[in-house]
Amino acid sequence: MDWDKLRIFHAVADAGSLTHAGDTLHLSQSAVSRQIRALEESLNTTLFHRHARGLILTEQGELLFDATKSMNKRLDAAAARIKDSEEEVFGELRVTTTTGFGTMWLAPRLPKLYEKYPDLKIDLMLEERVLDLPMREADVAIRMKEPSQADLIRKRLMSVRMRLYASREYIEKNGMINDVEDIANHRLICQSPNSTQVSAGATLVQHLMTYDVHSLFTVNNYFGVLQGVVNNLGVGVLPDYLVEDFPHMVRILPDLQSGEVPVFLAYPEELRQSKRISAFRDFVQDEIFAHRRKLREATQSDEGAD
Numbered sequence: 001m002d003w004d005k006l007r008i009f010h011a012v013a014d015a016g017s018l019t020h021a022g023d024t025l026h027l028s029q030s031a032v033s034r035q036i037r038a039l040e041e042s043l044n045t046t047l048f049h050r051h052a053r054g055l056i057l058t059e060q061g062e063l064l065f066d067a068t069k070s071m072n073k074r075l076d077a078a079a080a081r082i083k084d085s086e087e088e089v090f091g092e093l094r095v096t097t098t099t100g101f102g103t104m105w106l107a108p109r110l111p112k113l114y115e116k117y118p119d120l121k122i123d124l125m126l127e128e129r130v131l132d133l134p135m136r137e138a139d140v141a142i143r144m145k146e147p148s149q150a151d152l153i154r155k156r157l158m159s160v161r162m163r164l165y166a167s168r169e170y171i172e173k174n175g176m177i178n179d180v181e182d183i184a185n186h187r188l189i190c191q192s193p194n195s196t197q198v199s200a201g202a203t204l205v206q207h208l209m210t211y212d213v214h215s216l217f218t219v220n221n222y223f224g225v226l227q228g229v230v231n232n233l234g235v236g237v238l239p240d241y242l243v244e245d246f247p248h249m250v251r252i253l254p255d256l257q258s259g260e261v262p263v264f265l266a267y268p269e270e271l272r273q274s275k276r277i278s279a280f281r282d283f284v285q286d287e288i289f290a291h292r293r294k295l296r297e298a299t300q301s302d303e304g305a306d
Contacts, residue, residue, distance in 0.1 A: 001043075002039070005036075009047065013055075095123070099223055113279070120279070128221075140281070147266040152269065161260060188236075191218065
């Protein structure tokens with residue numbers, strides 16, 4: 001098949017319009033239309049259903065579009081590797097992680113990375129869905145479990161536990177909780193049961209609910225839970241990596257916590273030599289080392305005060 005015709009077909013399928021594809025490709029609508037007709041004739045099939053609102057792929061068109069999407073991602077990977085042969089760290093880096101970790105831990109630390117590599121362009125994709133790294137839906141991922149996809153380089157960064165926290169203002173107003181049975185007299189803030197979350201957090205919430213909690217506020221991500229806690233709404237189930245950045249929060253029932261949740265960084269094997277990946281990986285590892293050190297210092301300080 002003609003590569004140029006496939007490139008034009010992909011643009012039309014992606015845009016759903018001959019006109020919009022022509023604008024992207026800097027071609028006239030008639031030129032784009034001729035190329036699509038020629039491709040259909042060479043394949044002896046119809047690739048688009050044409051109607052007043054635009055174009056819809058036929059079943060055969062969908063098959064070809066899947067192939068061109070895969071080709072584009074492979075070409076993007078090749079382009080990234082070529083660019084990364086330069087000495088400087090620059091260009092786009094697509095990072096995917098969970099909404100909670102991305103908003104509450106990673107994003108606040110990114111200014112340090114930009115300060116070191118000002119020409120880096122980070123596209124941070126926050127969602128619970130696991131993106132396909134080998135198919136280049138993202139370049140690098142930080143996930144709350146070990147990735148199962150093949151052909152990935154993966155590194156365990158740290159472990160997280162879900163714990164109970166409240167604001168100092170809330171404790172001053174409502175009193176410290178010294179026994180788990182007392183949770184029934186407070187508003188519990190947690191992720192909603194039907195939202196995607198780590199099983200360790202869900203298990204801890206299920207345990208707390210056995211104590212007949214009367215008032216409940218649920219959110220579909222931990223950033224929302226955090227907002228409830230810092231605004232004195234109640235007692236929240238939150239990951240322990242927040243302690244460093246929100247020192248005004250008070251841990252409730254220190255003996256109560258979830259099991260360990262492993263945090264992994266992963267990227268495709270084909271990007272092993274990428275300088276952008278290496279720069280991001282080293283940055284995250286350095287920040288986690290600093291995070292652990294501050295937590296140890298804080299723990300030793302609390303023990304000394306006792």
